[in-house]
Amino acid sequence: MTTPKTPKTSTAPKTSTTPSAPRFAVIGLVASDLAASLAFYRRLGLVFPEGAEEQPHVEAELPGGLTLALDTEETVRSFHPGWRPPAGGGRVALAFRCASPAEVDAVYEDLVGAGYHGELKPWDAFWGMRYAVVHDPDGNGVDLFAALPEGE
Numbered sequence: 001m002t003t004p005k006t007p008k009t010s011t012a013p014k015t016s017t018t019p020s021a022p023r024f025a026v027i028g029l030v031a032s033d034l035a036a037s038l039a040f041y042r043r044l045g046l047v048f049p050e051g052a053e054e055q056p057h058v059e060a061e062l063p064g065g066l067t068l069a070l071d072t073e074e075t076v077r078s079f080h081p082g083w084r085p086p087a088g089g090g091r092v093a094l095a096f097r098c099a100s101p102a103e104v105d106a107v108y109e110d111l112v113g114a115g116y117h118g119e120l121k122p123w124d125a126f127w128g129m130r131y132a133v134v135h136d137p138d139g140n141g142v143d144l145f146a147a148l149p150e151g152e
Helices: 034-043 073-079 101-113
Strands: 026-031 057-061 067-072 093-097 118-124 129-135 141-147
Touching: 026 034, 026 073, 034 057, 034 067, 034 101, 067 073, 101 118, 101 129, 101 141
Parallel strands: 026 067, 093 141
Antiparallel strands: 057 067, 118 129, 129 141
């Protein structure tokens, strides 16, 4: 008769071989005209390095530790030769919180007055926000929003 073997147990501390979850860090946009995109996002307060217009890849630090990265179409094609700009759009939007409903209106008017496409004029949304939508030079939706005062 044989007795079952007892599995050996290690006295060494256990280490996890499971990798930690990835951390969301960058929003990347492909710009057909980098200078135009930089001008647009700078009007919204983002800070890009001096001379960024001459670079193939630029980044702006966003509040909360995220980064907005802009790449030229040529940069993307350098590592993905078959890449083509999407024909449609409207699946992704960036959103900028404004300090007040009046600021939503003012920023919208500033951008539209500068020649950017105003997709939706400012309105009071049923979820309690003043909202407006403009498009960046590549047609990406950019929402402007601010909380409405209580009771409106």
